[in-house]
Amino acid sequence: MRCRPLPISAAPVPDELLSGWLSRLAASNHCEVADLLTHIGIDAKYAAALDHDIDRLAADRISAAARIDPRLVPSMTFAAMPEAQMRLTAQVPFQNCPNCADGGLELRHWRRAWAFDCQICGDRLLSKADRKNGAAVSEKLVDRARRGARVLERIAMSGSACQLRRAMRAVTFAMGLKALRGDPFFTLQSPRPNIRLFCLAAIAAAQSRPLVKAALCSMDIDVYARVALLRAYEKEPRLLATVDQIAQRMRLRVGPSTNSSHI
Numbered sequence: 001m002r003c004r005p006l007p008i009s010a011a012p013v014p015d016e017l018l019s020g021w022l023s024r025l026a027a028s029n030h031c032e033v034a035d036l037l038t039h040i041g042i043d044a045k046y047a048a049a050l051d052h053d054i055d056r057l058a059a060d061r062i063s064a065a066a067r068i069d070p071r072l073v074p075s076m077t078f079a080a081m082p083e084a085q086m087r088l089t090a091q092v093p094f095q096n097c098p099n100c101a102d103g104g105l106e107l108r109h110w111r112r113a114w115a116f117d118c119q120i121c122g123d124r125l126l127s128k129a130d131r132k133n134g135a136a137v138s139e140k141l142v143d144r145a146r147r148g149a150r151v152l153e154r155i156a157m158s159g160s161a162c163q164l165r166r167a168m169r170a171v172t173f174a175m176g177l178k179a180l181r182g183d184p185f186f187t188l189q190s191p192r193p194n195i196r197l198f199c200l201a202a203i204a205a206a207q208s209r210p211l212v213k214a215a216l217c218s219m220d221i222d223v224y225a226r227v228a229l230l231r232a233y234e235k236e237p238r239l240l241a242t243v244d245q246i247a248q249r250m251r252l253r254v255g256p257s258t259n260s261s262h263i
């Protein structure tokens, strides 16, 4: 099927995400994305899925209608990637850059759970809820979370299953402390202020002697820390037993008055 090119084209910017660019393209042509896709012969109900799975025919139709290089369309999507990266890549926007998101711009890297600062302007990426709360987040937590995000990126790129497991265990532990349940990969994409930062900070904390840190948290038998430990290690009873042993040894060594260490 050949369709007439759209009256107005819009050049994609580097790292732009396909769905965001389609929105800009539709707005430039004074229509909705659904109308634009229908016009070029693509079922509009799959609009959001195009970012993750686009076939050659759809890519060709889009590039012909928008009069852009056909190779650009697939480069704006998330091509096949290793499972860890896939699980750390959000299906829906959860953060963006307050500086660069004007005009509906949406960049690919903003969807990554490890993305922390905007690659274009360097500002910290924020969720909508973050923006509302402004300065409510402590700088210390932000710094720790940024460190955790760097660790997470390194792990995602390395493909190390062992390191990924350790990082996700830290996230599960942090979730336990916040009395949250669910998928740790998904929690890292949380738009709720502090939840994502707290979980990223936990990844940074777990890089140095994670068992000892976990044991320190459990030393005053704070009920939340204990529940969190159980959740983090529920599938690894041997690890939990080791944590308990370390905690016991430390309790004997330093006495019962030591405060717990928080992430």
Ligand SMILES: [Zn+2]
Residues within 6 Å of the ligand: 097, 098, 099, 100, 101, 118, 119, 120, 121, 122, 123
């Ligand atoms: Zn920016």
